[in-house]
Amino acid sequence: GAVVSQHPSRVICKSGTSVKIECRSLDFQATTMFWYRQFPKQSLMLMATSNEGSKATYEQGVEKDKFLINHASLTLSTLTVTSAHPEDSSFYICSARSGGTDTQYFGPGTRLTVL
Amino acid sequence: AQSVTQLGSHVSVSEGALVLLRCNYSSSVPPYLFWYVQYPNQGLQLLLKYTTGATLVKGINGFEAEFKKSETSFHLTKPSAHMSDAAEYFCAVRSSTKLVFGAGTILRVKS
Numbered sequence: 001g002a003v004v005s006q007h008p009s010r011v012i013c014k015s016g017t018s019v020k021i022e023c024r025s026l027d028f029q030a031t032t033m034f035w036y037r038q039f040p041k042q043s044l045m046l047m048a049t050s051n052e053g054s055k056a057t058y059e060q061g062v063e064k065d066k067f068l069i070n071h072a073s074l075t076l077s078t079l080t081v082t083s084a085h086p087e088d089s090s091f092y093i094c095s096a097r098s099g100g101t102d103t104q105y106f107g108p109g110t111r112l113t114v115l
Numbered sequence: 116a117q118s119v120t121q122l123g124s125h126v127s128v129s130e131g132a133l134v135l136l137r138c139n140y141s142s143s144v145p146p147y148l149f150w151y152v153q154y155p156n157q158g159l160q161l162l163l164k165y166t167t168g169a170t171l172v173k174g175i176n177g178f179e180a181e182f183k184k185s186e187t188s189f190h191l192t193k194p195s196a197h198m199s200d201a202a203e204y205f206c207a208v209r210s211s212t213k214l215v216f217g218a219g220t221i222l223r224v225k226s
Binding site for chain 1: 147149151156157158159160161164166205209212213214216217218219
């Protein structure tokens with residue numbers, strides 16, 4: 001149980017385009033989803049927290065207009081990187097947590113490369 | 116604010132040897148602590164967690180960790196390393212609704 005999927009697993013795009021990454025909880029309802037960014041050889045940095053049906057809460061320094069997060073249902077959250085640039089190239093990982101629990105379950109990650 | 120320090124960015128052990136990955140935390144409230152493992156180009160998998168109760172926590176793949184409040188530590192151990200244990204390990208502490216991660220420790224297992 002507690003499986004989280006991400007799609008796509010890998011994406012390459014041109015500078016200036018937008019990319020959407022999906023995060024799904026497959027066998028539980030995720031009242032809260034988290035989006036992280038991980039640079040090579042570094043730890044995970046939380047970008048934002050989203051609760052189903054409400055606006056995401058962004059961490060300090062994360063541009064909300066650039067990283068659009070939507071959590072429209074209890075099993076799906078999306079992260080859209082708008083007008084992507086090479087410096088946005090990174091490994092993006094989502095996690096999901098159901099209400100009343102302390103454990104986050106992580107997706108397999110999405111490798112974004114912006115040319 | 117809660118924080119986590121993982122001592123040693125790289126640890127190398129021989130196959131069959133004891134694995135010890137160190138984690139110290141700082142928390143103003145009783146901590147909830149987690150260990151996750153990450154294989155290359157993959158997300159994180161929960162190994163074990165401590166919330167309340169028994170201070171020795173057993174997880175998957177033969178790993179265990181002991182919560183020591185007096186030492187503010189939550190070190191991860193495994194009696195006998197296997198080649199498949201080679202990965203990066205992250206210690207984390209819950210801070211409000213979020214997780215704060217340590218910098219990670221890469222475990223190398225030599226044959």
